Amino acid sequence: MLRATPGSVLAAVALGGAVGALARHGLTVALPSVTGSFGVAVFDIATFTANLVGGLLIGVLMVTITEVAPGPAHLRPFLGVGVLGGFTTFSTYIVDIGAAANAGAALLALIFAFATMAAALVAAAVGMWATRRLLVRRREADE
Numbered sequence: 001m002l003r004a005t006p007g008s009v010l011a012a013v014a015l016g017g018a019v020g021a022l023a024r025h026g027l028t029v030a031l032p033s034v035t036g037s038f039g040v041a042v043f044d045i046a047t048f049t050a051n052l053v054g055g056l057l058i059g060v061l062m063v064t065i066t067e068v069a070p071g072p073a074h075l076r077p078f079l080g081v082g083v084l085g086g087f088t089t090f091s092t093y094i095v096d097i098g099a100a101a102n103a104g105a106a107l108l109a110l111i112f113a114f115a116t117m118a119a120a121l122v123a124a125a126v127g128m129w130a131t132r133r134l135l136v137r138r139r140e141a142d143e
Contacts, residue, residue, distance in 0.1 A: 012074040016082015024050055024087045033096075043108060044096045047089055048116050054088030055120035059127025068135060088120070 024046075033044040058080065065076050093116055100109035 009074060009077050012078040013082045013085075016078040016084075017086035018082075020083040020086025020088075022086075023083075024089060027087075043100065043112060044092065047092050047096055048112070048119070051088050051090065051093060051116050051120040052123050054084050055123035056127040058084050058088075059124035059129075060131045061127075063128050063131040063135075067132070 027050055028046040031046040031049060033046065061076075061079055061084065065071055065080075093113075097109045097113045100106075100112060
């Protein structure tokens with residue numbers, strides 16, 4: 001059964017998505033992709049970076065808003081789904097894998113596929129671990 005989503009939550013996600021997408025576009029401009037045969041992008045460093053940084057920030061965010069300071073009700077939809085969802089880009093990741101494979105760089109496509117996913121997951125775990133570690137140190141310093 002589907003739950004009705006309040007318009008304010010949808011607005012928070014939409015606004016956050018716009019912010020994240022603009023940041024993602026800025027990253028694409030700052031870090032152009034490496035091109036191979038026929039000018040086809042075979043390794044998009046911006047996509048890799050966005051998913052790596054996004055994974056790290058998602059780890060930090062989830063620990064912070066679930067274990068430390070829940071904050072306002074719309075914080076998680078705005079930052080987690082909106083900003084970081086708009087910033088990370090697994091749809092472009094899939095297109096990049098196909099482009100590399102079609103450009104004759106099948107090994108690079110395979111490496112990109114696994115390295116991006118692994119890096120994003122490791123980054124999220126590191127973000128969670130580091131945030132928890134900082135919290136422990138902060139609590140110990142307060143005692």
